[in-house]
Amino acid sequence: MTKSPLRRIGALVLSCAAFAGAQAATITIVNQNAPGIGFNDPTPVTPVGGNPGTTLGQQRLFAFQHAADMWGATLTSSVPIRIGASFVPLSCTENSAVLGSAGANEIWSDFTSAPRPSTWYPSALASKLAGADVSTPGEPHIISRFNSRLGLFPDCLPGPGFYLGLDNRAGAAIDLVTVLLHEMGHGLGFQTFTDDETGAEMLDLPSIWDYYLIDNRTERPWVDMTPAERVASAISGRGLSWNGPIVTAAVPQVLAPRSRLVVSGSAAGTAAGNYEVGDASFGPPLGTAPVAGQLMPVVDQADGTGLACTPLNSLNGLAVRGNVALVSRGTCPFVDKARNVQAAGAIGLVVADNVPGEVTGLSGSDPGITIPAVRVTQDAGATLRAALQARSRTRSGVAVSLGIDPTRLAGTDDRRRILMYTPTTNAPGSSVAHYTTDARPNQLMEPSINADLSHTVTPPRDLTLPLLQDIGW
Numbered sequence: 001m002t003k004s005p006l007r008r009i010g011a012l013v014l015s016c017a018a019f020a021g022a023q024a025a026t027i028t029i030v031n032q033n034a035p036g037i038g039f040n041d042p043t044p045v046t047p048v049g050g051n052p053g054t055t056l057g058q059q060r061l062f063a064f065q066h067a068a069d070m071w072g073a074t075l076t077s078s079v080p081i082r083i084g085a086s087f088v089p090l091s092c093t094e095n096s097a098v099l100g101s102a103g104a105n106e107i108w109s110d111f112t113s114a115p116r117p118s119t120w121y122p123s124a125l126a127s128k129l130a131g132a133d134v135s136t137p138g139e140p141h142i143i144s145r146f147n148s149r150l151g152l153f154p155d156c157l158p159g160p161g162f163y164l165g166l167d168n169r170a171g172a173a174i175d176l177v178t179v180l181l182h183e184m185g186h187g188l189g190f191q192t193f194t195d196d197e198t199g200a201e202m203l204d205l206p207s208i209w210d211y212y213l214i215d216n217r218t219e220r221p222w223v224d225m226t227p228a229e230r231v232a233s234a235i236s237g238r239g240l241s242w243n244g245p246i247v248t249a250a251v252p253q254v255l256a257p258r259s260r261l262v263v264s265g266s267a268a269g270t271a272a273g274n275y276e277v278g279d280a281s282f283g284p285p286l287g288t289a290p291v292a293g294q295l296m297p298v299v300d301q302a303d304g305t306g307l308a309c310t311p312l313n314s315l316n317g318l319a320v321r322g323n324v325a326l327v328s329r330g331t332c333p334f335v336d337k338a339r340n341v342q343a344a345g346a347i348g349l350v351v352a353d354n355v356p357g358e359v360t361g362l363s364g365s366d367p368g369i370t371i372p373a374v375r376v377t378q379d380a381g382a383t384l385r386a387a388l389q390a391r392s393r394t395r396s397g398v399a400v401s402l403g404i405d406p407t408r409l410a411g412t413d414d415r416r417r418i419l420m421y422t423p424t425t426n427a428p429g430s431s432v433a434h435y436t437t438d439a440r441p442n443q444l445m446e447p448s449i450n451a452d453l454s455h456t457v458t459p460p461r462d463l464t465l466p467l468l469q470d471i472g473w
Helices: 056-074 123-130 176-188 227-234 245-254 314-320 334-343 378-387 464-470
Strands: 002-005 010-013 027-031 081-088 098-104 106-109 142-147 213-215 240-242 257-264 273-276 291-297 324-328 348-352 373-376 399-409
Touching: 027 056, 056 081, 056 176, 081 176, 098 176, 106 123, 123 176, 142 176, 176 464, 213 227, 245 464, 257 373, 291 314, 291 348, 314 324, 324 334, 324 378, 334 348, 334 373, 348 378, 348 399, 373 378
Parallel strands: 027 081, 081 142, 291 324, 324 348, 348 373
Antiparallel strands: 002 106, 010 098, 098 142, 213 240, 257 273, 257 399, 291 399
16 A cells, blocks of 8 residues: 655635435544634634634634535545644735635555555545545544635735635625535545646556546547646646546536627628637526627727726717627726626627637626626637727627527537636646636636535536546545
């Protein structure tokens, strides 16, 4: 039996329905904070959202155990699982923050009853499969850390910070239970121990994950690739899928049809066709009844582009009224752009990216936004703007339709396998170890938290448990 300490953990960055099992798992939280801080913080607080704690530390610990109990009711294991946990200062700025990080404390291969020889398994899963605790005596199976400064200091995403209630009613705050479910998922095994930046396997052994990561362009799994091929796969944009049979069977129950932008009309020219888009986390979702109109640009920059970060002037307002507005990414939040074009009378919004790369979604939350919004790549935005050069002040002749493609599922490859998160620039701690941000509805194990997540890890809402079942849970 071989053991190795874990060198990397998954991080959740801001930039449960119970599963009937034969034997629930017991999960306990090991408080690793010193007196007076973290879980031991004596700051008085008022009970909130079903959390009865009367100090900040008590509420944090109660939320942790609540999330652990949800996972415990979902999994099966005869071996109690220990999660070492603490609240400590983590990386943050005025505009972004690492919410938390977690991962397996130890990884093991060739233990008793290991399904695959010479393969790394996370400690909690290895213990379940062995039927006995394989971890070093006294060591937690999972190590987790969460940001103790979030929202409490002006240089760490100032605002409401973590919501410690248990009722998933965080509002403008960040729902701690959701973050905990996500990070515990990493520690339970939602991660590879192969380095996605170098492609190197830990001590030349693959992770159990690597058997199910498949390059959808070549149909080769990570276990059969060279390190260089794994590196290329990890920054492929949409080139890496999860090939586990349990996840793939559940995908049609969970994921909705893919959104699309259809461009046509007398002036569309070479811009005519179907475009992949990223969905917004705000506004109404696209459906079978498309939102259709002419595409009109917002122009408020010297180079002929438009940001729509302030209320539109009269000319831009005239252009977008009753039409779909085209704006550029940058300078202000996406919800500000949507709010401004909506106020001017636009019926929809298309945001063109300002950097090269694959299509991604639009983050943010504002219940007052009632028009649909999507995001297209920088190249697609340039193509659309070129087609709009001959427009008048109120007409472009470029017709667009925002709707769905009933033949494709959001966040999947051509074989309806869910995509993994593989941006073209590697994101350490996020790349490969998360689902794609293109999934619809948003999934718990995406790299950033989304306001529409529920406290569930199972179909028909979520694909986290099926992946853990693929690797052996």
